[in-house]
Amino acid sequence: MSLLQFWLSRRAELLVLLEQHVVLVLVSTSVAVALGIPSGVLAARRPRLGRTILLLANVAQTVPSLALLGFLLPLPFIGGIGPRTALVALSIYALLPIVRTTVTGIQSVDPAVVEAGIAMGMTRRQLLFLVEFPLALPSMVAGIRVATVIGVGTATIAAAIGAGGLGEYIFRGLAMVDTTTILAGAVPAAALALAADGLLAWLEHRIAPARVTTAIAAPAAAVSLLVVVALSGAAYARTGDATVVVGSKNFTEQVILGELVAQVIEAETHLPVVRKLNLGGTFVCDRGLRTGDLDVYVEYTGTAVTAVFHQEVPHDSDQAFRRARELYARGSVSVLSPLGFNNTFAILVRAKDARTLGLRTIDDLRSVARRWTPGFGYEFLQRDDGYPGLVRTYGLQFGSQPRGMDVSLIYRALADGQVDVIAGDATSALIQAFDLTALDDNRHYFPPYDAVPLVRTATLLRQPSVGRALARLAGGISDRDMRALNAAVDIDHEDVRKVVRQFLERLPSGR
């Protein structure tokens, strides 16, 4: 599918994401201006305090954006899934350029001009507003310009925590290993950055001869602020009490399951559903469920017991399910009946290697491990039931350090020969597409990963129809069904909504 076709077929969605993106940048830049300019003035007036302010802003700037989001997520009031956390993070990033250029702008005002102002009897305020601000304005606008452009770029990361914006396409595209989808988000984001840069450059040029009188600037500022407030108000007003918020992690199967849950609730209950798909990992989804930012998402029993509760997973499916249900119940989260398929980890190698080297089981890997480079997702590298346990159980000794990469890139990395063995999902469509072979887990290292919907108990009590709607999915999706659904999206590039709708039409009605 060409990029143009992609956009045309998703016009409405594209506009919504674009609007979300613009609102994220506008609001965060406005907040940064409101905080940064007074801080800059203070810093210019008090050099010692100024150094501290600039140092803080510098440090904040050096924190990688994903790390900052992860750090903010669990904080009360400012954290949580959705635009709020993203706005805080983006505002922090926008602060430095604005503070710095305000300081530079004010400090570079000719001292003779300042002395003349003081000597003619200007008060500090008059000096600031009549002399220093107008003269520092071009420098300040240059800082706002830099902040805005950085903001447009950084806002793409916001999609990882469900804040929306053009980053959604980028993350979706990464999850599906689909360049068109990535470009569908990246191209408008770049265009937006260029447009913002051009607009502010023009503004900077207009005021460079310093012809801004407050008579023009004040109403202009007021109008733009109103627009910002109105837009952001609209962005927040959407979630009401009766809505059900459905989340998912950021890989294809999760997005499909999220969409499936959303559509089944829409079909059976007529409650409004908000989708927060493509969230950045188990931790983010779990946080969301506990803070009430999410009502439902699909988890896997094995992941729940180890990654969320840090316990040993029973190797029996039923026991694992009961353990998960017990543990979640304490946090007022209900575990509904399993959907039917088991997405356990699969240790994958290239089919060609498996044939020539005669690899069938993970045990067989031992003979080649010293010469091979493994590649794993960050989560797998970190988790107890991931890489550390794997090498322990099978006594594997790899020749080189495992390479960490995003799960969405890992299959291609294996197919391209960048790594030699990976851990993937047993239900991934890419196994066939890239001609990979799954090695048999002959020591039963990997626990069961049965997919189960997790719902906030409060939501179930308030809207019992949600529970009844989800019951329709119980046992309805086999391993084969899931692989087919994944393939339809990942390999045939079909639209997730369409694929899910067609699947639901075949699924027996719950009523």
Place this chain on the structure above:
Amino acid sequence: MLVRFEEVGFRRPGRAAVLDRLTLSVQSGEVLAIVGRSGAGKTTVLKLVNRLLLPTSGTVIVEGRDTREWDAIQLRRRIGYVIQDVGLFPHMTVEENITIVPRLERWPAERARTRAHQLLELVGLPPQTYAARRPHELSGGQRQRVGVARALAVDPPILLMDEPFGALDPVTRAEVRREFARIQAQLHTTVIIVTHDMAEACILGQRLAVIDAAQLVICDTPAIVADSSDPRVRAFIDAVPPTPTPDRTA
């Protein structure tokens, strides 16, 4: 007695004195020229008058009141200040620059405007040509004239000038100086002017004060100063070139 220095000392903590027990007075309508080497403390004298600095000992009295008791803003609005770098506001037109103090004093716009045009005429810059210009569109001499016009805007009883003509070339300098002498004769403003050029001081000042190494050496009419035998004064007199400058004939 408009301005009076009584035993005024000024020093920054841990440094040598900038001024030491300076006693000096300026009569209403008088032009006092202060001469001294760079760093002799001349500029400090001016800054003590408009309270940009406060004395560390002694008192400075302006219009019968200690500068410590003056409200700094009120005091400064009564004192015009012209500095070598002029310090015109680059983002304002010539007219806006001149009317800034009247506007701070909440004059009606029309009155401020009329005053600005009157002053531009006075300093020899026709308002229809220059009122709407910006400082960067003026020559150095023109900028200095606008600086003088701005300092005179609310008709202040006192005008302080710190090396006002220092940055100008000799011809322009003589011209602006002549212009200034004419204006002063017309307005009778009390002026304290600081310069390191003895010839300039003799032309403009009705009295001369020579400051050397933080101390007042002499304060008297140009003729008496010229006859002084004090070596510190002689050093300045002897530095003046023997040929008369064109100003003397003006």
